[in-house]
Amino acid sequence: MPTLKALIVEDNPIILGNLVTTLEELTEVKVVATVDNEADAVRELTQRGQELDLVIIDVFLTAGSGLGVLKTAQGLPLTARRVVLTNYATDDIRRRCASLGSDRVFDKSKELDNFLEYCESLGEH
């Protein structure tokens, strides 16, 4: 089964650690890079964007915003899926993320299972 290379943009270390472990344990996703701010995310995308299959973005970062990352990603020739993880999955956020090119938006507290299922399903196609 092909592994999916993922970049995670998340600034909370506890979540990050758990996310990586969970993804690698339950799905085919392999986390190749993690960044905690917009600038680094943009750098990764421009440099390694072609290699990535999945970008997981937290909306609220300490430096910069996940929305900014999405916007940048929209401007690049990326094949990777863009998935937003957030604590504030309101209609407005969903709309905004969608318009910025995100494939899915998941609420960090209520939709983690859906997120994991989505990641699992990615590996199956």
Place this chain on the structure above:
Amino acid sequence: MPVVLALGISIMVVNESTYRHSHSTLSAGIALTDARVQATETLQLLTAASLYAHAYILSGSTDEAVHYREVVKQMHAVKQKAFDLIAQVDSAQTISVDTVEALVSEEIRDTDEWVDLVARGQPTTARTDAISTRSRERRDQLREEFALILEKAAEIQQGARFSLYNALSMSRLAVHLLALAAVLSMFVFQRQLRQSDQLLIEERLNLSDRVKERTAELTEMATHLVHAREDERARLAREMHDEMGGLHTSMKLEFARLRRVPNMPANAPELLASIEARLNESIALKRRIIENLRPSALDQLGLMPALEILCSDMESVLGQRVQADLAPVSSSKAADLTLYRIAQEALTNIGKYAGGASVQVRLAQTGSEIQLTVRDNGKGFNPAQIGHGRHGLVGMRMRLESHGGQLSIQSAPGQGTTIVAKLPAQAPTAQT
């Protein structure tokens, strides 16, 4: 005040003493004139008496004797009058009328003697006596003496007149001076009044300045307290969100992994589900607390999205429809927070008191004015009787005013409530 009193008393004293002086001088003058008349009258009567005596000597008629005695009596009366009048002029009693008295007595003694002699039947002796010039000489002397006395009296009167002139001059001077003093004191009083008025004005200005200072101080302090509170809330919210939030998400992730572990004991899934349910409740609680403390959506996304989230959250809390009609507005972060808090407070109050069916929240900007409206169709209240729960909105009014805005509350019992917050649009604070 005492100056005025002193002036008044002085004027009255001067006036009274001048009056008394004039009065007595005038009376004395009149008395003197009368005294002259009486003196003349006395001499005339004396001469008349002498004539009657002579007539009696010549005729022997008792009529003449009778006339004689009448005239003598008259003369005495008039003489006394003259002396009294002189005494009136001569209050110091420097003039002696003894000489006149003595001469008159001598004359009357002689004429009495003649009359006696004739009555006793000795007219010849009487005639011899009467022919002598003694009588005439005596009358001349009498005239001179009277004149002397009257002259002395006149001197006294003249003295009195001079002193009256002096007194009148002094009185005139005194009254002029007193009038001048009165006018001067009036000016002084005027100036004092003006000065004290000036002091009052200065005092009032001073107080007004101090009040302004104090109000500014208090406003500053109140604003500072508001900021401190908001800062603290923000800090708490951030801690909960970052640290507690991280723990919660991790637990959810681990639960996800745990659920996929094979060969679990029979009762495990049920317990797992139960624990996860608790975790979900805990997450929901944490979110509610954070949103109440510091709506992170406000900082991260802006006023409009934050209000949207607030309205949808409040729908389930209130059990009413909360219709949000929001448009983007141009405001600073501080103003955003104030407006958010107003909406929050208004919605909380609706939950506590209104009990209606639906709520409308409207945010819009017309020209350079931002307007936030929260309207409910609940119980309503009488804005004049602001009770306990409304204190929150009164505090909001102050915050709004510090941004140059205003808050208006319209309500009536049974007619719902409309809260309108207006403030001028501002340049949005640069996002970090």
